[in-house]
Amino acid sequence: MKLKSNIATSENGFIFNPATGDSFSGNGMAAKLLEAMKSGKTEDDIKQDILSRYEVSESQLNLDWDNWMLQLKEANLLEI
Amino acid sequence: MDAAAKRSKPARNLRMMPNKYANLCIAVTGLNANDNPGPGMAVIRSLKECFGDGLRIIGLSYESLEPGIYLRGWVNKTYQIPYPTEGTAALVERLTYINEQDKLDLIIPNFDSELFNFIKIAPQLQQMGIATYLPTHQQLALRDKVNLKNFGTKNGFYVPADHKLYTTDDIKKAADEFNFPMVIKGKFYDAYVVYTMDQALKAFHQLYAAWGIPVIAQQYIKGNEINIAALGDGNGNNIGLVAMRKLYITDKGKAWAGVTVKDDKLTQLANHFASATNWKGGYEMEIMSTVEGHLYILEINPRFPAWIYLTVAAGQNQPAALTKMALGEVIKPFTDYQAGKLFVRYSWDHIADIADFQQISAFGEL
Numbered sequence: 001m002k003l004k005s006n007i008a009t010s011e012n013g014f015i016f017n018p019a020t021g022d023s024f025s026g027n028g029m030a031a032k033l034l035e036a037m038k039s040g041k042t043e044d045d046i047k048q049d050i051l052s053r054y055e056v057s058e059s060q061l062n063l064d065w066d067n068w069m070l071q072l073k074e075a076n077l078l079e080i
Numbered sequence: 081m082d083a084a085a086k087r088s089k090p091a092r093n094l095r096m097m098p099n100k101y102a103n104l105c106i107a108v109t110g111l112n113a114n115d116n117p118g119p120g121m122a123v124i125r126s127l128k129e130c131f132g133d134g135l136r137i138i139g140l141s142y143e144s145l146e147p148g149i150y151l152r153g154w155v156n157k158t159y160q161i162p163y164p165t166e167g168t169a170a171l172v173e174r175l176t177y178i179n180e181q182d183k184l185d186l187i188i189p190n191f192d193s194e195l196f197n198f199i200k201i202a203p204q205l206q207q208m209g210i211a212t213y214l215p216t217h218q219q220l221a222l223r224d225k226v227n228l229k230n231f232g233t234k235n236g237f238y239v240p241a242d243h244k245l246y247t248t249d250d251i252k253k254a255a256d257e258f259n260f261p262m263v264i265k266g267k268f269y270d271a272y273v274v275y276t277m278d279q280a281l282k283a284f285h286q287l288y289a290a291w292g293i294p295v296i297a298q299q300y301i302k303g304n305e306i307n308i309a310a311l312g313d314g315n316g317n318n319i320g321l322v323a324m325r326k327l328y329i330t331d332k333g334k335a336w337a338g339v340t341v342k343d344d345k346l347t348q349l350a351n352h353f354a355s356a357t358n359w360k361g362g363y364e365m366e367i368m369s370t371v372e373g374h375l376y377i378l379e380i381n382p383r384f385p386a387w388i389y390l391t392v393a394a395g396q397n398q399p400a401a402l403t404k405m406a407l408g409e410v411i412k413p414f415t416d417y418q419a420g421k422l423f424v425r426y427s428w429d430h431i432a433d434i435a436d437f438q439q440i441s442a443f444g445e446l
Contacts, residue, residue: 006342008420018419019343020304020369021325 001069002037002079009034017077024075033068101131105182106403107138107210110190110383111148111155115427116269116332117386119190121148123399124155126392130400138182144441150432157182160444164194168201175201179208186211186406188399190383193268195220213406215312215360215382222357223380225265225296235356237349238376240301240368244294251280254297263298265379266291271333273300301378303370305329306341309384309391310350311398313405313413314360320396320414321350324387327422335387335425340394342419349375362388362402387423394421 008016013026015034026034036046047061056064072078106127110118124137139148139158149158159178162170178184187210189198198205199220202212222231225242232239243254245264254262255277264283265271268291272283280297287295310321323346328337350365362384368376384399391398394417401411440446 016420018341021306021327021339021341023339 105136105185107140107184107187109140111139111141111146113147119384119386122389125389126399130397158446168197184210211406213361213402219357238374240299243297246293258299261300265296301368301376303368306367308350308365311362312354312359316355316358318354320398322391322394322417337424340419340421390423394418
């Protein structure tokens with residue numbers, strides 16, 4: 001699942017979709033994830049990075065990741 | 081960046097204007113900068129940005145309390161002109177007088193209801209040395225609210241279904257077809273979303289009294305409101321277009337804040353309109369973008385919108401381009417604009433003297 005290429009993001013987690021005018025505020029973790037996704041890192045790379053930096057189980061991370069993807073999809077921010 | 085490179089860049093505020101635009105005098109209507117603003121002040125702001133302080137602006141007003149009359153830093157002089165219902169002879173007579181006082185180079189009308197007359201007298205204005213850049217009567221009629229559905233069907237646009245309302249009996253027929261909510265619209269201006277028959281009747285009577293018949297009932301379409309400001313060259317092309325998503329909408333349905341957006345589907349829509357009509361002049365498309373991804377045309381206004389200055393902020397000074405084209409210059413189409421430019425409208429208590437009000441009320445000029 002790739003973030004749409006035209007989506008603008010800022011370091012503090014603000015997201016702007018220039019095609020629709022929709023804007024969203026994300027927390028610090030969202031900002032990090034968006035930055036990683038925009039840089040072209042794969043899902044596995046991002047997850048490995050999180051597992052190495054934070055105290056979180058793989059199963060919990062997978063649940064959170066699915067939830068994150070769902071939010072991005074509902075916000076119309078992912079490539080179809 | 082080294083010093084040499086810095087010096088090689090032109091100063092941002094330096095204006096290099098050809099002489100032919102040095103002493104322009106442009107007349108503008110739509111000075112009613114109220115909660116349902118006319119586009120006049122935004123057009124003037126756009127023109128000033130391009131042509132500088134040497135530009136002389138003549139305001140053309142209908143009523144004595146149009147705010148632009150009193151904004152002397154923007155409008156050099158204002159003349160009242162006759163209402164459109166007084167006909168073209170009265171308008172020509174008044175404009176002849178105004179042209180004798182202030183030699184006009186161009187008139188930019190900004191009200192839907194006055195356009196028919198201005199288009200009709202455009203040849204006479206040209207003889208007087210006054211340029212215009214307007215659609216034809218035929219183009220004007222194509223996008224009229226009364227004809228919009230047929231126009232859309234013929235040209236492959238999504239347009240909400242509508243009913244023309246001549247009597248209160250017609251409202252029931254419309255409600256049976258559309259259910260509630262539906263939209264009741266005036267012939268020229270104003271629209272109400274109604275949820276009950278009582279509200280529909282009230283809206284019908286108000287709009288009938290204000291703008292005459294037919295009043296229009298339109299199917300309610302749910303989605304995001306997007307407007308497009310554009311400038312057609314009369315040959316099937318757009319010289320520029322900028323799309324704006326409404327972020328804050330007043331109870332009159334007007335954008336009080338909005339942000340520029342960029343989507344190929346919106347560009348294609350406006351280009352399709354320009355090619356289908358050969359539209360000449362400024363126009364605004366009011367669009368509802370549905371969750372299914374359809375772009376419904378709710379209205380097409382035959383002039384620049386009140387938010388036209390946002391196009392300047394986004395990189396397309398459409399009023400300035402119109403001016404240059406009206407004066408004979410060949411303009412290269414704008415190819416891009418900046419998405420994410422935001423406008424937030426505000427109100428301001430401007431102070432004037434009662435003597436100014438007396439002057440414009442009694443003598444029709446200030």
